[in-house]
Amino acid sequence: MRKAVPLMIQGTHSDAGKSAIVTALCRIFVQDGFKTAPFKSQNMSLNSYITIDGKEIGRAQGVQAEAAGIIATTDMNPILIKPTGNYQSQIVVHGEPFKNMKAGEYREDFFQQGLKIIRDSYDRLSASYERIVIEGAGSPAEVNLNDRELVNMRVANIANAPVILVGDIEKGGVFASLVGTLQLLEPEDRKRVIGVIINKFRGDVSLLEPGLNWFEEYTGVPILGVVPYIDNLIIEAEDSVVLNQYTSKLDASKELDIAVIRLPLISNFTDIDPFFEEPDCHVRFVNSVNDLGAPDLLILPGSKNTIEDMMFLHSSGLANRIMDLVQKEMVIVGICGGYQMLGNSIEDNYQIESVHMKVEGLRLIPLKTKMTPTKTTVHSKGIARFGEENIPVSGYEIHMGESYFEDECSHFIQLPGRNEGAMTRDKQIFGTYLHGIFHNDLLREILLNEIRFKKGLEPIRNRASFAQKREASFELLAKVVRENIQIERIHKLLTDFQKVEIKHNETKEKDKK
Structure with a gap:
């Protein structure tokens, strides 16, 4: 059976915009005729999404499934970690509470079990879809965690997925974070990175061009797009870090x-x-x-x-x-x-x-x-x-x-x-x-x-439909991302990567014989 063509989106740090880019690509790939599903092997979030059969997954994967026009399942996020305080988290496996664990216990005792859960879930998705857009977590360059991580390059290896690295320019130091991340990757993992996307840019892209040219010459990794900051998107966040952008002060201009x-x-x-x-x-x-x-x-x-x-x-x-x-x-x-x-x-x-x-x-x-x-x-x-x-x-x-x-x-x-x-x-x-x-x-x-x-105050009648605004946000996100990344080049890079993988596997089989 032919398996799906995967693409993994990783970031230089948390809140780099990985979830939004994955959401956009899910909608774009569907628009381009591919039956597409999202996948995140392990998600840490207190914002949940309930699947149609009453199971609990990370909210981002539910939203990404909606963007792809499909019904979310627990295979799209087989492991959900929900912090409870007291240095513990509730581990949710395929939508149901499994056990409360401390971080060390999770790393040591759950690793092999988690690995099998992830492999099985991905294999089921891959057999049912043409494209899988995989989301990483945090950074793939967290060297203190990489020996037993279950969400970044290990998942890219499981899926044989090429990786696009996303950097957030809004926080500053985007070139340093991109270069540093690439240099900290193992050589075999670095080969998976087919390009980078610079996210949340505000301003004139022409002023960024000297940096873009320098980056490509220095690293040999292509810049696949510079995505502008998009105001007023109505797409749910999964990480409470986004609450930092909201004020606690009164706005007297609102009634x-x-x-x-x-x-x-x-x-x-x-x-x-x-x-x-x-x-x-x-x-x-x-x-x-x-x-x-x-x-x-x-x-x-x-x-x-x-x-x-x-x-x-x-x-x-x-x-x-x-x-x-x-x-x-x-x-x-x-x-x-x-x-x-x-x-x-x-x-x-x-x-x-x-x-x-x-x-x-x-x-x-x-x-x-x-x-x-x-x-x-x-x-x-x-x-x-x-x-x-x-x-x-x-x-x-x-x-x-x-x-x-x-x-x-x-x-x-x-x-x-x-x-x-x-x-x-x-x-x-x-x-x-x-x-x-x-x-x-x-x-x-x-x-x-x-x-x-x-x-x-006088009443306000016929307020706008939130669901319609949300669907319009999916379309806006996909439109802006499509216009600011090299989507045709990405399609070709995915195809070329799979050809190389197939040839590599055929060579290994011949060597065995």
Whole structure:
């Protein structure tokens, strides 16, 4: 059976833009007639994506699959590492929790098992697609880790993939980082690098040309493109490092102030993305009482360790400040871990997430949560009750805990066969396990107009569809990348690389005989 033609995208460091380039290439290759899939052997992320069969993978691979117009599977990200704090991470294998491990234990005890999982997953994908776009992690030149790494050059060798190295010029020192990375690679690995892409460029490319020419002469590696910085892309990030770009300060030019608590172990923060696209909203991420102010809407997002993050709210003084603001009629929403924090208490008797077995919540709804060994991962559709409105909604659940009411409380969402979430009668406080709740355009519109009404502002009707804006971002990303890289040359380099590999393998077979 003929196998897929692979291409691997590696970077000089984390956040060089590998995920975005892979997303763009997935869309470009599909546009050029190739059945394409993404692949990342091992992903460390607290932003998850739920596959159609209820499994958990890194969000980037789910997004890349969408860009390629295919259904995401766990083979596209067979190993997901989710940091839980206390120097441990939850290891998710093919979408299901496998074990909590410390870094040393993972490197020593899981390596061979992980290698087999990766090989098997890649082989299945390769048998089903014509192109595989593989994403690395961090840098392939981390010499302290390379003897047992499972995500960069070892995967390139497994797939027999050529590599394009991506450097981020926005942070400065791009030529030094590219040259340094190449020089630190083993000679056999360096041969896999068919070119580099310089990413996130702002300015006149002609001013960069002397550096481009020097780089090619010095390294012998071609520059395959200079991709400009693209503003206003609506494509979810997977790494919380992107939160550093968001301000904690109020923007008085916007009518609605939305504050999101930046929990130490924040997860699935992409739940907030639709608000960035609303013309009347300013979104802030805050982690201190001084920055919180008095927002119109406060969002408690998801958490990978709800007890530890709840303890942070108490120790930072944010819990007391939130209680004060609730008395002043601020609207507050909790999602997943944030929903659990709205309740009376959170217990972890099995120490699944935390060494602390119980913490008091904000006590804003009569909810009690107990952590359980079984993780819920499921797509959900239902009807949200928002006052007199019944609104169709959809989303996905990822949580370890089970919650139940200790007193009478109204449910927020009616799902098939069960009720979900909670809402106070005055619609001031509500919570849900449903990630993606704000991606439902009508619910988001009604919520924002409710807040506008309280402030004496006219409602805004028929807000733009977030899903349509997101699809337009896929198209924009692919268009800009295509226009700024040598895509035809890349197609030829992939073909030529495979021819060389085939000839090399044939020679080895002859030598054996």
